[in-house]
Amino acid sequence: MKKNLFKVTLGLSLLAFAQNANAQCPEITCAPDVPANTDSAMCDAIVTYALPTAIDTCQPANFQTFTYTGVQETFVVPAGVTSISVDAYGAQGGSNSPATNINFGGRVQADLPVTPGTTIYVYVGGQPTGLTGGFNGGGNGESGGIGGGGASDLRIGGTTYAERVIVAGGAGGGGFWSSQEIYGGLGGDSIGGPGYRDNPSILGGDPGTQTLSGNGTCVSFNNPAVSGGFGFGGAPSGCGCEGYGGGGGWYGGAGSGNCRGGGGGSSYTDPTTSNVIHAQGVRTGNGEITITWAGATATVTQIAGLPSGSAFPIGTTTNTFIAESNGGVDTCSFVVTVADNQAPTISCPQSIDICDGTAVSGTTPSSSDNCPGETVTYNTTGATTTSGTGSVDGVTFNVGTTTVWYIATDAAGNQDSCSFDVTVNPLPAVIIDAFGQDTVCNYNNPIPLPVGTPASGTYTGPGISGSNFDPSTSGDGLISISYTVTDSLGCTNSDTTSIFVDACVGMNEFNPLSNVSVFPNPSNGLVTISHEDINGSFDYTVTSIDGKVVRQTMNSVDENVTIDLSQEPNGTYLILIESGRFQRTLKLVKD
Numbered sequence: 001m002k003k004n005l006f007k008v009t010l011g012l013s014l015l016a017f018a019q020n021a022n023a024q025c026p027e028i029t030c031a032p033d034v035p036a037n038t039d040s041a042m043c044d045a046i047v048t049y050a051l052p053t054a055i056d057t058c059q060p061a062n063f064q065t066f067t068y069t070g071v072q073e074t075f076v077v078p079a080g081v082t083s084i085s086v087d088a089y090g091a092q093g094g095s096n097s098p099a100t101n102i103n104f105g106g107r108v109q110a111d112l113p114v115t116p117g118t119t120i121y122v123y124v125g126g127q128p129t130g131l132t133g134g135f136n137g138g139g140n141g142e143s144g145g146i147g148g149g150g151a152s153d154l155r156i157g158g159t160t161y162a163e164r165v166i167v168a169g170g171a172g173g174g175g176f177w178s179s180q181e182i183y184g185g186l187g188g189d190s191i192g193g194p195g196y197r198d199n200p201s202i203l204g205g206d207p208g209t210q211t212l213s214g215n216g217t218c219v220s221f222n223n224p225a226v227s228g229g230f231g232f233g234g235a236p237s238g239c240g241c242e243g244y245g246g247g248g249g250w251y252g253g254a255g256s257g258n259c260r261g262g263g264g265g266s267s268y269t270d271p272t273t274s275n276v277i278h279a280q281g282v283r284t285g286n287g288e289i290t291i292t293w294a295g296a297t298a299t300v301t302q303i304a305g306l307p308s309g310s311a312f313p314i315g316t317t318t319n320t321f322i323a324e325s326n327g328g329v330d331t332c333s334f335v336v337t338v339a340d341n342q343a344p345t346i347s348c349p350q351s352i353d354i355c356d357g358t359a360v361s362g363t364t365p366s367s368s369d370n371c372p373g374e375t376v377t378y379n380t381t382g383a384t385t386t387s388g389t390g391s392v393d394g395v396t397f398n399v400g401t402t403t404v405w406y407i408a409t410d411a412a413g414n415q416d417s418c419s420f421d422v423t424v425n426p427l428p429a430v431i432i433d434a435f436g437q438d439t440v441c442n443y444n445n446p447i448p449l450p451v452g453t454p455a456s457g458t459y460t461g462p463g464i465s466g467s468n469f470d471p472s473t474s475g476d477g478l479i480s481i482s483y484t485v486t487d488s489l490g491c492t493n494s495d496t497t498s499i500f501v502d503a504c505v506g507m508n509e510f511n512p513l514s515n516v517s518v519f520p521n522p523s524n525g526l527v528t529i530s531h532e533d534i535n536g537s538f539d540y541t542v543t544s545i546d547g548k549v550v551r552q553t554m555n556s557v558d559e560n561v562t563i564d565l566s567q568e569p570n571g572t573y574l575i576l577i578e579s580g581r582f583q584r585t586l587k588l589v590k591d
Helices: 002-022
Strands: 027-029 034-037 044-047 053-055 062-067 073-076 083-089 105-113 119-123 152-156 164-168 175-177 180-183 199-203 216-218 220-223 274-283 288-293 299-304 310-313 315-325 328-339 345-347 352-355 366-368 375-382 387-389 400-409 415-425 439-441 458-460 477-486 492-502 517-519 526-530 538-544 549-556 560-564 571-579 582-590
Touching: 027 315, 027 328, 034 044, 044 328, 053 299, 062 073, 083 152, 083 164, 083 274, 105 164, 152 288, 310 315, 310 328, 345 400, 345 415, 439 582, 492 582, 517 582, 549 560
Parallel strands: 034 328, 352 415, 439 492
Antiparallel strands: 027 053, 044 310, 062 288, 073 119, 083 105, 083 288, 105 274, 119 152, 152 164, 175 180, 216 220, 299 315, 315 328, 345 366, 375 387, 375 400, 400 415, 458 477, 477 492, 517 526, 526 560, 538 549, 538 571, 571 582
C-alpha cells in the first residue's frame, strides 16, 4: 500500500510540473500596429503608442468583494492591470409576506477594460425593510407597502448615473394586502420583471428597460405618475390601498399603488465589456459586487524599435518587448509604419519671349520637399513637344507659344507641378539687292550701296563709306556686304550680297568674263554656266553663303557647263569663275 501511494504522489507531482512548464508565465500584450504620416515639413513622424502590459498568469488571481454599506465605496485599479472581471448582484425588493419573498435581484457578470490607477466608484444596493426604498435607486412604498430593492453598479470617470458602466437591477417591492399576495417584479436582465397581485394577469408596476420605465397603477391603471426613471424606481403617493416601490436599475421599475407589486429594475453593461452574462431574479437580501483581476505583474523591457514619443523614420519600424517574471519570459511586437504623404513644392520662372533660333536659358525651377531628393522632369505642349529631366535650358523652340510644365516627384510618388510659356518670335524679313554689277575696279569711284528692305537696316562690311561702297578702301577680291534689321522685339536678321573688286590693268581692257551668265536664276537645282569670250580653259567654284565649297571644277573648256545642286539646301550660293588673271563672281538663288 505504501508503495502504491508513493507512485500516485510522484505521478501527481510530475503532472503538476509538466503543467507549470507548459504554462505561459508571464503573458504580454502589445499595442496594435500604428500607421502614421510624416509630420509637417519633416521627413519623419513623432509617434506615441500605448506601452504593452504584462501579467504573470501563473500567480493566483486577486479579488475584492464589496457588500452593502449604504454609502459609496471605491476601488483603485492596481498597476499593470488592464482588465477586471465583475460579478454584480442587485438587491432583493422589500416584502412583508413570506409567500411573496421571491422578488429577487438581478445578476451581471462581465469583463471590463480598465486603466491602471483609475478610481472606480462602487455602489452596492440595499434591500428595504419598510417604506423607504433600498440604497441606490429603490423606490419608496406607501402606507403599508414596502419599497423596492436598490441596484448595484460601478462608475468610472464620475459619480453620476451617466458614468455607470455595469448595473445589476434591483427587484420591486411586494407583500400582503387584504388576504391577497402582492408580488414585486424581478430585478435584472435588459428588461426587469413586472409587478402583479395574486397572478401575473393582475398587473402592477411595469419593469424598467434600456430606454425608459413603464407606468404603474395609482387610482387608475397605466398611470405615468408613479413611473421610475434613469437610475431610480418609481414611488406611489396618495394612491390608496398600499403602494409598493419599483426596483432601482439602469432604468428603474415603476412603483404601484392600489395594492399591486412594484416593477423590477433593468441591468446594463457598457459596450466595451465582454463575456457578458445576465441573470434575472437570483439575489436574496442586499446586493454585492466582486471584482477579480489577474495575478502579479511582470517586468517589461523594450528590446527592439524606438520608444514611444520618438521620431520614427519613413518605412516600417518593428517594436519588440519582453516580459519577465519568476524566470519566465514572453515577447510581443507591433510595427509603426510611417508614410510620406507630403507633396514637394516647385516654382517656375516667369514666361519669356525670345527670337527664333535662340536657345532658352535661366529657366531652371526651384523645388523643395520635406524629404530632400525630389526629381524634376519637364514636358512641353504646343508648337514643340519634348520631355526630359532637369530643365529646358539649351532647348531651341519653334516659332509660336509653347507651354513648359515642370513636375517635382519625391521618392514616395507625391508630385507638384507648375508651368510657364516660351514665346518664340519670328525673325524680321530682310532683303538686300545686288550691286547691279558683279565686278568693279579698285580705282573706280564709290558706287551706291544696294537697296535694303526694310529701310531701317544697317550695312556692315569693308569699303562702306556713308551710303556708298568705295572699292579703293575695301581691298581686292570678293567683298561681302551684310544688311541687318532689328525689330521692336530685339530680333535681328540679315541678308548678304557681294561684289568682286579687281586691280584692273586699264579702264578699257577687255574682260573675257564679262559675258558669263548663270541660268536659270533662281533655280530649283540644275543651273548652266554659259560664256562666249573665254579662250582656253577656266575654273569655277560654287560656295554657300557661309563659305562652304559645294562644287569645284578646274580647267573646264566647255562653252556651257551644267551644275546639279538639287541635293543642296535652298539658299544663296556664290559661283566664282576664274580664267587667267580674270575673275568674276555670280550670285545664285536656289529655292
